[in-house]
Every structure is written in C-alpha cells, then in structure tokens.
Amino acid sequence: MELYDGPLAVKEIFGRWLDEEAESNYGAYIPFVGTIRAEDGIEALSFDIYEPVLQAWFDTWQKKAKALGAVVKMAHAKGDVPLHQSSYISAVFSPKRRVALELIDAFVEDFKANAPIWKYDVKNGERIYAEDRSTPMDGSGLLA
Amino acid sequence: MIKVEFLGPIARPSLEMEASTLVDVANRLKEDEELVSWLDKCAVALNDTMVNDLTTRLKDGDRVSILPPVCGG
Numbered sequence: 159m160e161l162y163d164g165p166l167a168v169k170e171i172f173g174r175w176l177d178e179e180a181e182s183n184y185g186a187y188i189p190f191v192g193t194i195r196a197e198d199g200i201e202a203l204s205f206d207i208y209e210p211v212l213q214a215w216f217d218t219w220q221k222k223a224k225a226l227g228a229v230v231k232m233a234h235a236k237g238d239v240p241l242h243q244s245s246y247i248s249a250v251f252s253p254k255r256r257v258a259l260e261l262i263d264a265f266v267e268d269f270k271a272n273a274p275i276w277k278y279d280v281k282n283g284e285r286i287y288a289e290d291r292s293t294p295m296d297g298s299g300l301l302a
Numbered sequence: 303m304i305k306v307e308f309l310g311p312i313a314r315p316s317l318e319m320e321a322s323t324l325v326d327v328a329n330r331l332k333e334d335e336e337l338v339s340w341l342d343k344c345a346v347a348l349n350d351t352m353v354n355d356l357t358t359r360l361k362d363g364d365r366v367s368i369l370p371p372v373c374g375g
Contacts, residue, residue, distance in 0.1 A: 205374070276309070295352075301328040
C-alpha cells in the first residue's frame with residue numbers, strides 16, 4: 159500500500175507494479191484508476207486518511223487475494239488533488255481473468271465502503287466534507 | 303483513563319475519560335449534543351482494531367477512535 163501527498167503519478171506507479179510482477183506468471187492484470195472530475199464547481203478534492211486502520215483493512219484484502227492465488231495493490235493520495243488528476247489506483251494480478259475481474263470489483267466496492275478515508279470538496283479554497291457521498295463503515299452506530 | 307479521538311471531519315480535540323467498557327464511552331459522548339448527531343453513523347476502533355461489541359472491556363491507556371462515514375477514491 160502506498161500513500162502520497164497530493165496527486166498520484168499513475169504511469170510511474172502502475173509501470174512499477176507491472177515491473178514488480180513481470181516474472182510472477184500472472185495471466186491477468188486489471189488496474190482501476192480514479193480521477194477527479196470537474197463537477198459542482200469544485201477546484202479539487204481533498205483527502206484525510208487514518209493509516210493504521212487502512213493498513214489493517216488492506217492487509218485483510220491481501221490475505222483474501224493470496225488465498226485466490228492473486229495479488230492486490232493500491233495507492234492513494236492524501237491532501238488536495240486537482241481536477242483531472244488521480245487520487246486512487248488499485249490493481250489485481252491473478253493467474254486467470256475470472257478471479258481478477260471478481261476481485262477488483264469486490265476490492266474496490268469494499269474500499270468505498272470501509273477504507274478509513276474522508277473526502278472533501280475544495281471550493282474557493284475551503285474544504286467541505288462530502289457527507290452526502292460518504293458511507294457509514296460496517297458496524298457504525300455502535301455508540302448511538 | 304482512556305483516550306477518545308475523533309477522526310476526519312468530526313474535527314474535535316481528543317477526550318480523556320474513565321471508562322470500563324464502550325457503554326461508558328457511549329454514555330459520556332451522548333452528553334454532548336453536537337456529538338450525538340455523529341454517533342449513529344460512526345464506526346469505532348479500539349487501539350486501531352475495529353470493534354462491534356459494546357461490552358468490550360477497556361483498560362488504562364486504551365485509545366478509542368470514532369470513524370465517521372467514509373468516501374475514498
């Protein structure tokens with residue numbers, strides 16, 4: 159798992175991941191790249207990350223992937239990411255396509271639901287929590 | 303004494319309190335009107351491990367994290 163201050167260098171990161179797995183004999187690679195779209199007058203998106211829980215979440219997914227003979231990788235931005243740049247990359251490397259297709263779907267969906275990352279719209283230089291696009295994590299409401 | 307920290311957009315300073323279980327933490331946090339509106343949508347971690355059981359025992363020096371709704375990517 160890789161975290162960066164600001165936007166991701168997608169080509170460098172994914173190129174390096176390809177190099178890392180070049181001799182691993184995987185038959186299918188699937189990257190997922192998230193970029194910042196221009197909408198609702200935003201200048202950028204901004205991210206807070208709680209790294210200890212994110213690392214534990216990612217470690218669980220690495221174990222799930224390993225059990226399927228696959229590998230998952232991810233990189234995410236911290237702080238501000240301007241329009242049209244990337245905040246998130248993940249990839250699955252697996253022996254066969256079906257495992258890779260299913261794993262990238264499950265991994266990215268669970269990432270959206272349970273990775274401890276908070277998103278803010280940046281408008282007029284101000285960070286505004288993207289509450290309406292955010293999802294309560296599994297187990298939320300325990301203290302209510 | 304345990305420490306309660308509020309992550310991301312909750313943007314509140316940490317609290318220290320006496321608590322033997324998460325029930326004690328819940329009762330204390332519910333005294334704060336501003337926090338009550340967060341509690342039904344927040345998850346909880348104890349020393350960086352997610353927890354789902356209110357009866358979880360706490361010990362001196364434990365750190366409870368309150369995690370509001372997320373949106374990575």
